[in-house]
Amino acid sequence: CGIFATSRDIADLDNLTEFLWRRGPDATNHLDYRGISFVHTLLSMTGKLTLQPFIDGEKDLVALFNGEIYNYLDFGNYDSDGQCILPLYEEHGVDFLPMLDGEYAIAVFDFSKDIMILSTDIFSTKPLWFAVENGEFALGSYATSLTRHGFENATQMPANTTRIYSISRLNLIEDRTVWDFDLQQHKTTFDDWNKAFENAIYKRTNGIKHGIFIGLSSGYDSGAI
Secondary structure (H helix, E strand, C coil), X not given: CEEEEECCCCCCHXXXXXXXXXXXXXXXXXXXXXXXXXXEEECXXXXXXXXXXXXXXXXXXXXXXXXXXXXXXHCCXXXXXXXXXXXXXXXXXXXXXXXXXXXEEEEEEECCCCEEEEEECCCCCCCCEEEEECCEEEEECCHHHHHHCCCCCCEECCCCEEEEEECCCCCEEEEEECCCCCCCCXXXXXXXXXXXXXXXXXXXXXXCCCCCCCCCCCCHHHHHX
């Protein structure tokens, strides 16, 4: 999928989403909420075709999401993985992010608390760009969407990072990691690695709607895979 949000009015949606659309060819949705424009281009991989952004009007919450959350059914009987984001945030606050097993770029807007939460997965598998200029902001999956919307200083969010900004002032309130790794060697066999590798393949392919292509180089690593 592709995501984009900005406090500036969008004059030319087609120009803005020319490249973003290729990340999500199944549907494009544009919604204005509380003075912010939210754009989502959908690639429906698993579950029901679900448009974004996700909105909880009663709690004044909005979320945009690109990626896959593999363990979403652990949190409830949801039709689509991204539907777990706002309920988890409501229950756990920012601490819900380490609970997710997945590849993602997530933006959560909590207007009642005047905060915007941006987060990448631990390896930044899904890109997330952000820019603030002249009291306005934009975020998106591609830097091109930001530059086409007039933002020249877009920077990419680092991997394994959660940042909390004020929506009204756009200042950085907090910068934290999603997951802190223990890099000490505790294993003496490859047994757990083999199980983890098999599980990694299974959860990425189970129930998927589309064919999968994996290009391998025929080197030692690829031969082992």
